[in-house]
Amino acid sequence: MNKNILGIDWGTSNRRAYLIDQSGACLAEHEDGQGMLAVGGRDKFGASLAGVLEAMQLPSDVPVIMSGMVGSASGWQEVNYLDASVPLEQLPQHLSAVTDPAWAGRSYIVPGYVYRNGASADVMRGEETQLLGAVALGHRDGWIVLPGTHSKWVLLRDGVIQSFATYMTGELFAMLSKGGTLSAMMDGDTSDAEGFATGLNQAAQNEPLSNSLFRVRAGVVSRSAAPQQAAATVSGLLIGAEFAAAARAAEGQGITVIGSPALAARYDLAARHFGLKCTVLDPHQVYCTAISKFLKA
Amino acid sequence: MNKNILGIDWGTSNRRAYLIDQSGACLAEHEDGQGMLAVGGRDKFGASLAGVLEAMQLPSDVPVIMSGMVGSASGWQEVNYLDASVPLEQLPQHLSAVTDPAWAGRSYIVPGYVYRNGASADVMRGEETQLLGAVALGHRDGWIVLPGTHSKWVLLRDGVIQSFATYMTGELFAMLSKGGTLSAMMDGDTSDAEGFATGLNQAAQNEPLSNSLFRVRAGVVSRSAAPQQAAATVSGLLIGAEFAAAARAAEGQGITVIGSPALAARYDLAARHFGLKCTVLDPHQVYCTAISKFLKA
Incomplete structure (x- = not known):
């Protein structure tokens, strides 16, 4: 055999x-x-x-x-x-x-x-x-986060899914980068720490994405935001929306992220911003x- | 002269x-x-x-x-x-x-x-x-709504702007229709009343758009939603996000919409859904x- x-x-x-x-x-x-x-x-x-x-x-x-x-x-x-x-x-x-x-x-x-x-x-x-x-x-309980094109937030209890939610984070980021109002200003470094934090802060205010995304552009054309930070701010808004939705539920528990080093680092940063502990698992090993x-x- | x-x-x-x-x-x-x-x-x-x-x-x-x-x-x-x-x-x-x-x-x-x-x-x-x-x-006070690619909600007091917010409603709808996960199921009638109401109801729950948009697809592939209603539901989610953000502030005041008959009818429907009176102005005359x-x- x-x-x-x-x-x-x-x-x-x-x-x-x-x-x-x-x-x-x-x-x-x-x-x-x-x-x-x-x-x-x-x-x-x-x-x-x-x-x-x-x-x-x-x-x-x-x-x-x-x-x-x-x-x-x-x-x-x-x-x-x-x-x-x-x-x-x-x-x-x-x-x-x-x-x-x-x-x-x-x-x-x-x-x-x-x-x-x-x-x-x-x-x-x-x-x-x-x-x-x-x-x-051994990760049988708590929040497992699988970031990507369609990020998943899954709540486990003793190895059973209690609930899960999908966020079109990667897909929306790619769409907004490729065309439309924001694309021209989205060639900056997506990991710019200050721009990313700006997006996370705005996401925490729970305003609709269709509004907060436009304000990234408004900030640049009204010269109150740096254009080279726009891509990182959009990333912060989209990833921040996941945390804003789930962070209260995850309070005191932390999250476990299964993702590539680059993505996991981004989620680790966001988790700290929202006051959550973050454990990272290697997707290949998992x-x-x-x-x-x-x-x- | x-x-x-x-x-x-x-x-x-x-x-x-x-x-x-x-x-x-x-x-x-x-x-x-x-x-x-x-x-x-x-x-x-x-x-x-x-x-x-x-x-x-x-x-x-x-x-x-x-x-x-x-x-x-x-x-x-x-x-x-x-x-x-x-x-x-x-x-x-x-x-x-x-x-x-x-x-x-x-x-x-x-x-x-x-x-x-x-x-x-x-x-x-x-x-x-x-x-x-x-x-x-004569519309010197209250909420003026200008729907479109970038919908604007403007609060006036005695002919002076108190605040305004832009929503990328039309642009996001066009992007989602043109490509990506949802586009294949977005060829239905965008004015389907039941699908539109489904989107408005979900928008009222203030969940992030990146999640509620994905659930339109999830509903169809898990056979709990009709594919021909998907386009109207997406429209309801995006327009509903505007109302969910502003409806509380506009309570008891109603809104004045400056828009083409087709768009104004959509906003009038949404306004009723959120318990707001809606007056429509002809954009050409305005x-x-x-x-x-x-x-x-």
């Missing part, structure tokens, strides 16, 4: 594959731009996956565990969301077997989660795998730990 | 010109896409203005009053913002004479306003002319009234 497993974080735009052994050690990795959108249709995922095995020179019988948009309605096959009340450690029992005959019996998709609160819903696909890793590493749990199951 | 005046609302993307007599009646109008960006440089505005007079077959000595981005740093000549404390009826005494020798003595730019509140600033260029018209029509005040001055 194969003692290794291939984990693939198959997102909208990118794909990352890791060969992992039972201890959670990463033996090999591969990354490419063959995200869901690039694959180009449901019937092309099988061949696309074969390309990963070939690129990594893996035997064709290696078990494959995929997470992310590969399980969405526009992915390989749609996998229903689990209700948030299903414990993260039960994820290995809820894998969806790939039905494509060429891959059946050796490849599986991890389901995402839906959190319903009255008429409102929030969803995740991919982050559940990171959360399983965090739980396996992911590999999670995938090893699927091998053992 | 020429008894008529040409008013030009010269914005970023479009330009609207109206020939107006002393009574405020509009004798002729012209609209084209020669906004600030299309003119292509400071030294091209003179020839561009000559084109308007030619297209409207006007004598070369007609006085010209321009407002909007034509007076910005990227326009014909930068006109300093007036402080919000300067009464709107004093605008005719603060016109900036065009210095271009070919146009000096017969063409003027209306200054915009800056409102400073602590370290924060907000600005307008163009809306001040509409506000002068509203004041001339603008022409304002320009006639410059002729008399």
